[in-house]
Amino acid sequence: MKTVDLRSDTVTKPSPGMRRAMAEAEVGDDVFEDDPSINLLQERAAMLMGKEAALFVPSGTMGNAIAIKTHTKPGDEILLDADGHSMLYEVGLPATIAQVLTRPFRSETGVPDVDSVAGSIHDESLHAPGTTLLMLENTHNRAGGTVIPLEVHRALFALAGSRGLAIHLDGARLFNAAAATGIPAAEYAACADSVTFCLSKGLGCPVGSVLCGTRAFIARARRVRKMLGGGMRQAGILAAAGLYALEHNVARLADDHANAKRLARGLAEVPGLTPDTLDPPTNMVYFNTDGSAEAVAAALKDQGVLCNATGPNRIRMVTHLDVEARDIDRAVAAMCDVRARLPEA
Ligand SMILES: Cc1ncc(COP(=O)(O)O)c(C=O)c1O
Numbered sequence: 001m002k003t004v005d006l007r008s009d010t011v012t013k014p015s016p017g018m019r020r021a022m023a024e025a026e027v028g029d030d031v032f033e034d035d036p037s038i039n040l041l042q043e044r045a046a047m048l049m050g051k052e053a054a055l056f057v058p059s060g061t062m063g064n065a066i067a068i069k070t071h072t073k074p075g076d077e078i079l080l081d082a083d084g085h086s087m088l089y090e091v092g093l094p095a096t097i098a099q100v101l102t103r104p105f106r107s108e109t110g111v112p113d114v115d116s117v118a119g120s121i122h123d124e125s126l127h128a129p130g131t132t133l134l135m136l137e138n139t140h141n142r143a144g145g146t147v148i149p150l151e152v153h154r155a156l157f158a159l160a161g162s163r164g165l166a167i168h169l170d171g172a173r174l175f176n177a178a179a180a181t182g183i184p185a186a187e188y189a190a191c192a193d194s195v196t197f198c199l200s201k202g203l204g205c206p207v208g209s210v211l212c213g214t215r216a217f218i219a220r221a222r223r224v225r226k227m228l229g230g231g232m233r234q235a236g237i238l239a240a241a242g243l244y245a246l247e248h249n250v251a252r253l254a255d256d257h258a259n260a261k262r263l264a265r266g267l268a269e270v271p272g273l274t275p276d277t278l279d280p281p282t283n284m285v286y287f288n289t290d291g292s293a294e295a296v297a298a299a300l301k302d303q304g305v306l307c308n309a310t311g312p313n314r315i316r317m318v319t320h321l322d323v324e325a326r327d328i329d330r331a332v333a334a335m336c337d338v339r340a341r342l343p344e345a
Contacts, residue, residue: 004327004334005306006263009173009256009283009320012204018244025240029233030056031226037236041243045210048246049195050186053218055211056239058230060085060172063196063209064135065093066224067168070217071133071194074099079120080135082106083142085170097228101129110140111148114155121163133166138188139173139180142310144276145260145284145318147177153191169195172209176202176282179253193217202253202283203245204321207238249321256283259319259328266332270339285317286310291342296335299342303334 005011014022028034038056046054057063064086072078078094080087082104086094094102105112105120117134124130134156138148153169160167169192171177171185178185189195194213199205211221225231232238260280264287267273272290289296293309300307308316317331 001304002327003304003306004323004331006317006319006323006331007306007308009201009318012320012322014206014241015204017248018204018241021240021244022237025236027234027236030235031231031233035234035236035239037239037243041239042210044243044246045197046212048185049189049197049212051189051195051212052215053213055218055221055225056232056235056242057196057209057211057225058207058232059200060170060196060198060209061090061093062225062228062230063211064090064168064170065097065228066211066221066230067194067196068094068100068133068135069098069224070221071166071168072098072100073132075101075129076132077101077103077122077129078133078135079103079105079117079131079165081110081112081137081140083110083140084135084137085141085172086135086137088142100133103131107140107143110137110143110146111152112136112156114152114159117156118159118163121165123163131163131165133168134160135168135170136192137170137172139177139282141172141284144286145173145176145280145282147180147281148188150181150183150187150191153188157191166194167192171195172198173201173282175250176253176257179250180257180282194221199242199245202256202320203242203249205238205241205245208242210242252321253283256319256321256323259283259323259325260285262325263317263319263328263331266328267335270332270335272339273335283319285319287315288313289315295342296338299338300331300334303337305331305334
């Protein structure tokens with residue numbers, strides 16, 4: 001029986017077509033900027049994001065690390081969402097790698113409040129570190145795959161410009177935001193000085209993210225990537241997967257969103273479960289359990305359905321290209337069964 005793995009959209013395996021593209025990729029030494037597949041991926045990525053240049057990096061985490069370090073100097077302050085990925089899940093890299101002070105702001109469902117961000121900005125003084133960078137996350141993972149509306153991006157960009165801050169957009173799932181709203185990714189990226197998007201999430205690649213920005217920014221970012229050990233050699237086999245994904249796996253993100261809705265609605269029918277919404281904005285479904293989330297996750301695992309307990313009574317399920325509508329129905333049926341066996345859950 002197929003395992004239905006809903007832990008994350010990072011669990012996808014490269015499809016036969018993607019593997020073929022990888023096997024046939026032209027490669028060269030990318031530290032010498034000689035890898036044609038990487039060069040092409042970077043060109044396409046820059047074009048899609050409306051930026052001058054791009055840099056292929058091994059992961060979203062490294063893309064964020066490079067961006068923070070390139071935009072700031074040690075001792076600066078950066079603003080980021082209290083529930084943002086860089087705040088919670090990147091092993092403290094702003095403090096360790098970039099040596100910056102992090103000032104978290106609270107957001108309602110992942111959408112920053114422009115006035116409270118404005119109130120958190122410090123001008124450099126004898127006493128205060130200057131705030132030099134605002135980090136944004138669209139879609140917002142921990143807030144349920146929510147989309148920051150374009151008008152909020154625009155207001156934050158105007159604010160940042162007027163106060164001399166740069167903006168880095170962690171767009172790990174920016175193509176999900178674009179698929180959900182019909183607004184091209186480049187329009188969101190236009191409201192940021194730099195943006196990363198991940199190939200290894202909804203786009204289905206085994207490895208990789210791309211950092212995009214001005215030519216001068218990317219030239220400095222390339223040195224930071226080298227410093228962090230992210231200068232890869234014949235990595236065109238990985239870039240070929242990215243090129244394949246940009247061609248074949250972007251339009252289909254809408255299927256993941258439809259499956260997330262199907263899942264939320266199915267789970268809402270199971271007694272003792274409360275999805276945050278019946279209409280998840282993108283590919284993430286968060287719900288509360290009456291009893292222990294760990295117990296539910298363990299019982300589901302026995303039935304071949306994997307999910308993430310993200311809190312004592314909270315579970316996250318994520319749809320992706322290795323999950324079809326019938327897998328969603330199986331996950332819901334398994335959940336009904338678990339609920340019957342674990343009535344306190
Ligand atoms: C919003 C967001 N940013 C960054 C990352 C980091 O990506 P990676 O796992 O490739 O380091 C993730 C990973 O899930 C994420 O959800």
